[in-house]
Amino acid sequence: MAEASIHLSYLRLRRLIGICGLALPIFGSIVIGDILPSISHYYYSNANVLFVGILSILGVFLISYKGYDQEEEWISDNLATTIGGIAILLVVIIPGKYVWTDFPTAWNYSVNCPTFYCTDEDSIFRVIHFVSAGIFFLAMSWLSIFNFTKSSNTKSNKVYIFCGIGMIVILLLTILVEFILDLNTSKYFIFIVECIMLLLFAVSWLVKGKALRGGINS
Template structure:
């Protein structure tokens, strides 16, 4: 592979990862800031913004994140790896798109999307929450078992920190969502008044964004290294 082709490939991976990283970091702000301006409050969860004036931002951002992930191929599965980069990224991307297409429970029971019409309101909501869990934990898997595996020590600590943070926020969000739905009146009020689920989801998405931004910066370091003769350069980890 000549140097020009190698550099173009590295830049391509860099741009995809930077786009994913910036989308992840900005996504909660793109929902929260307009909501604070228009309604002076933060919704109980990211998913609740589907039922607000930020619906287009919610759906568009998730579909964009999903498409970037689905198009991401990454490394060929190495010996000893159970899942390829392509499979995990595609799984996370498909889940992100399903989150957007299968909204959470509406304030009033009414069919407003084709997925609700085709599946029924209850099934669409179940699909939404399953997709959200798959999305978060697939991203955590990428951080913990893909990015960190061959990274330099400093970046490895960042990837693992992001991965564990995503897992922790997913668990706390699930517990908070349980109390919001089935907990005592005081527990429900605490979760809703403090937007606990929203903040857990936001921190998890921010961790995802940071991990991909760091991954993109790692790619750029390859542009400063001469390609070895006869080597087939792969994106940096």
């Protein structure tokens, strides 16, 4: 009975982690009634509480998650989720750059920082923010590809691999387009790729939590 209860608790935690990944861009956009150039911009908006709250909850959930911790694994469940949890908390603690011209003119934003702390355009903290977000998605990709696939369910394993590889490919594509080639992309390019990666992250965890049909025997 105790073992069954623990198993159900893990399923709930996995589902909550997946739901957190989906919640931020959806509810953030609903609260402010607009889409911003990136999810990080919501830190400086009326959805600040949602941005900080949801990502903080996600970080705590990941750090508190205790999966299989086998000695023969190079990166165990525990290590991957702890790295991901710490990384996403850094994303919250160190916000992205504040460029007031990126916000809707109706908001009447100015060069004056609207929150407790703002990251300047050329600040090293802007780099830390981006790197932390990248580490989060890399940790979640590793978990999805190499740890979740210990499942005996072939269909679920295909979903995990697809989601994990998808996050890595999109992350590398974003780095190439935005930082190496410096292409003139759509204003919402970063927001779109962030939403896709969060969707892949959420699907992987929801399947693992048996919230989706593909994860019945995961």
